[in-house]
Amino acid sequence: xxxxxxxxxRGRSQLAFGTQEFAERVAALQQExxxxxxxxxVAFGDARNYAPLTxxxxxxxxxxxxxxxxxxxxxxxxYLAMPGVRDLPRMNKLAVAGSIAxxxxxxAALARFDRVALxxxxxxxxxxxxxxxxxxxxxxxDSLFAKLMEAPSEREREVLRLAATTADxxxxxxxxxxxxxxxxxxxxxxxDLSARRAGMHDVRILFSLDGGLTxxxxxxxxxERRRPLVFYIAVETGGYWGEALxxxxxxxxxxxxxxxxxxxxxxxxxxxxxxxxxxxSHRELDDTGTPSSRIEEVH
Amino acid sequence: MRAAEEISAAxxxxxxxxxxxxxxxxxxxALHDGFHSYLEVxxxxxxxxxxxxxxxxxxxxxxxxxxxLAAPAWDETRLIQQAPCExxxxxxxxxxxxxxxxxxxxxxGLDDVSVRFREVLAHCELVLIPSDTxxxxxxAELAAARRASEIAEQAYxxxxxxxxxxxxxxxxxxxxxxxxxxxxxxxxxxxxxxSAAGDNVRAPTDRIIESxxxxxxxxxxxxxxxxxxxxxxxxxxxxxAQRRNDxxxxxxxxxxxxxxxxxxxxxxxxxxxxxxxxxxxxLGEYCRPPHIRVRGHGQxxxxxxxxxxxxDNQTVLIDGMMFTLHPNQRFPESGYMMCGEPIIVQPGGAxxxxxxxxxxxxx
Numbered sequence: 050x051x052x053x054x055x056x057x058x059r060g061r062s063q064l065a066f067g068t069q070e071f072a073e074r075v076a077a078l079q080q081e082x083x084x085x086x087x088x089x090x091v092a093f094g095d096a097r098n099y100a101p102l103t104x105x106x107x108x109x110x111x112x113x114x115x116x117x118x119x120x121x122x123x124x125x126x127x128y129l130a131m132p133g134v135r136d137l138p139r140m141n142k143l144a145v146a147g148s149i150a151x152x153x154x155x156x157a158a159l160a161r162f163d164r165v166a167l168x169x170x171x172x173x174x175x176x177x178x179x180x181x182x183x184x185x186x187x188x189x190x191d192s193l194f195a196k197l198m199e200a201p202s203e204r205e206r207e208v209l210r211l212a213a214t215t216a217d218x219x220x221x222x223x224x225x226x227x228x229x230x231x232x233x234x235x236x237x238x239x240x241d242l243s244a245r246r247a248g249m250h251d252v253r254i255l256f257s258l259d260g261g262l263t264x265x266x267x268x269x270x271x272x273e274r275r276r277p278l279v280f281y282i283a284v285e286t287g288g289y290w291g292e293a294l295x296x297x298x299x300x301x302x303x304x305x306x307x308x309x310x311x312x313x314x315x316x317x318x319x320x321x322x323x324x325x326x327x328x329x330s331h332r333e334l335d336d337t338g339t340p341s342s343r344i345e346e347v348h
Numbered sequence: 349m350r351a352a353e354e355i356s357a358a359x360x361x362x363x364x365x366x367x368x369x370x371x372x373x374x375x376x377x378a379l380h381d382g383f384h385s386y387l388e389v390x391x392x393x394x395x396x397x398x399x400x401x402x403x404x405x406x407x408x409x410x411x412x413x414x415x416x417l418a419a420p421a422w423d424e425t426r427l428i429q430q431a432p433c434e435x436x437x438x439x440x441x442x443x444x445x446x447x448x449x450x451x452x453x454x455x456x457g458l459d460d461v462s463v464r465f466r467e468v469l470a471h472c473e474l475v476l477i478p479s480d481t482x483x484x485x486x487x488a489e490l491a492a493a494r495r496a497s498e499i500a501e502q503a504y505x506x507x508x509x510x511x512x513x514x515x516x517x518x519x520x521x522x523x524x525x526x527x528x529x530x531x532x533x534x535x536x537x538x539x540x541x542x543s544a545a546g547d548n549v550r551a552p553t554d555r556i557i558e559s560x561x562x563x564x565x566x567x568x569x570x571x572x573x574x575x576x577x578x579x580x581x582x583x584x585x586x587x588x589a590q591r592r593n594d595x596x597x598x599x600x601x602x603x604x605x606x607x608x609x610x611x612x613x614x615x616x617x618x619x620x621x622x623x624x625x626x627x628x629x630x631l632g633e634y635c636r637p638p639h640i641r642v643r644g645h646g647q648x649x650x651x652x653x654x655x656x657x658x659x660d661n662q663t664v665l666i667d668g669m670m671f672t673l674h675p676n677q678r679f680p681e682s683g684y685m686m687c688g689e690p691i692i693v694q695p696g697g698a699x700x701x702x703x704x705x706x707x708x709x710x711x
Contacts, residue, residue, distance in 0.1 A: 051420050053401050056386040056537045056570075059525050061518035062551035096383060111551055113385070139550050174381060175466055176459040238526050245522035248554070263425040266401065269532040305422040 052253035053266035060250040065107030065287040071145040082121040088162035092117040098172035101194040103288040108144035128155040159184035166190030212291030219244040220293035233271040249284040256280040261301035371475045374451035376408040379461045386537040389479045391456040394650040403441045442468045484668025492574035497701035499531040500567045500578045513559040517552040533569035540565040546683025564686045573649040577672040579688030582709045594682040595708040600625040601675035609698035615661035644673040669693040
């Protein structure tokens with residue numbers, strides 16, 4: 050779900066996975082490159098669109114964008130568009146790669162290759178696109194990565210469960226704050242804070258004060274207490290999202306969120322489809338198997 | 349919402365550039381990808397005063413008529429409420445733009461959006477104009493900056509009350525961030541660090557803050573799209589005499605820099621004045637990369653004038669320019685410490701927007 054992009058992701062930052070899983074992913078990617086006769090895989094990601102980048106490095110870009118280059122033979126190289134080089138050394142606590150360098154080194158790195166698979170290219174800006182395409186010939190890499198990302202690991206399923214249950218808990222915190230008499234902004238900030246204290250890397254909120262007819266991003270000054278407060282909370286950890294959609298009493302599902310409300314998928318059901326970084330999940334089915342993504346009332 | 353006349357003044361960044369004027373364009377086009385950046389100008393925001401959720405284009409006709417094209421379509425109600433111009437909310441901004449402009453276009457931000465924008469404008473004659481100009485802040489921007497500075501100071505005072513050993517870095521930042529937004533900020537750029545020795549700020553981790561730690565923090569709230577920044581250092585416990593002496597050096601550096609920041613002076617001259625106490629103390633090596641990045645920077649979203657505060661920036665300061673001045677510094681024994689203020693250039697020397705000068709706090 051598209052939400053207002055903050056200038057920086059402010060939540061807990063940590064490595065998404067360890068060196069063992071990283072080695073397995075790189076090996077699988079290099080196996081595919083060998084079969085396809087390609088020299089390297091190039092995964093582009095920015096702070097909103099990052100599935101292939103995050104899959105291969107664990108990095109969710111806090112700022113701007115980044116590119117992971119995995120040669121058919123050799124180590125993955127990560128190139129970061131950052132304001133300065135001073136911060137590069139500590140990036141190894143947020144990403145797994147053989148090397149980390151500023152984005153200015155990318156063109157020379159790509160010039161080593163004749164033909165690369167480019168994934169995430171739909172999100173590129175003109176400047177980054179010309180940097181990559183001028184350096185080397187590219188073929189579609191999205192389908193290559195889609196194949197690799199198809200079956201979620203047990204670790205990924207646990208991360209999804211954590212995201213989903215945290216979104217649920219944060220929504221409950223918001224409802225509790227509303228029930229105490231807090232205004233809309235304050236109630237939503239209570240939910241936001243609970244998610245961040247639970248260690249979420251990112252939290253996004255949309256809400257409606259007209260019963261679900263319109264949606265807006267959380268902004269200061271929503272002091273109303275007009276019922277119902279319809280709201281959406283999404284939380285991210287390790288590149289995976291959980292969502293919750295709630296109402297303080299009635300209202301309608303906002304039209305942009307209708308697809309979410311129709312889905313009542315459990316995390317187990319998601320396992321039969323493709324689960325990728327950046328894909329939104331939904332909270333687990335309860336014990337009776339009742340879909341969870343519905344408008345609930347709070348008294 | 350910013351007043352229309354304030355937006356017109358800020359929009360002069362877009363329309364008043366010599367390249368735009370000399371080209372005699374049929375349209376001036378500002379483009380943005382919806383990724384709001386603390387260190388980059390948002391030309392659509394500069395033209396309209398609106399932060400969009402997705403891609404956006406502001407088109408200004410030769411008669412001054414302005415239209416905002418922005419994604420997603422469902423954001424229409426909010427955009428119409430906030431924009432001082434006609435709004436088209438849609439899910440395909442490049443396509444909407446293609447049908448509305450032709451002829452000669454002066455464009456800002458073309459390299460920072462998807463390549464589709466270049467494709468849909470292929471039928472036009474383009475001149476690319478820079479995304480920023482050197483100018484003072486408008487009255488509304490200064491008012492927003494003052495409010496943001498109040499928020500930053502109040503939130504910092506509150507942080508001193510709840511900062512204690514045993515709290516994780518990310519919990520500290522979570523509390524601070526929500527507090528900043530609870531007080532009225534619409535966005536917040538925040539980095540911190542905690543260590544025994546004094547580290548550069550970074551994204552918050554799950555490190556547990558300990559007694560004796562040095563906590564460095566950047567608090568950078570935004571009000572109506574106008575950012576300010578406070579940089580502070582806190583010691584959990586008693587600071588050593590060496591650390592206190594070193595911190596006095598950087599507060600002295602800040603005073604020298606502020607005193608030098610007057611109309612007609614270059615940014616480089618301000619940095620020279622700021623660095624002088626540190627050079628005199630034999631720390632000149634530590635006043636350059638890689639030990640520091642910059643000595644401050646402009647504050648967006650509409651303009652980052654006068655740019656990065658560096659020893660080689662020859663931009664001449666103008667009365668009313670606002671930027672952050674921060675002699676954040678690494679010391680051989682005390683590590684990295686932070687001291688920074690939002691300041692306004694004035695004839696008698698810069699004035700800080702805050703009410704309390706930085707000091708090495710202990711808690």
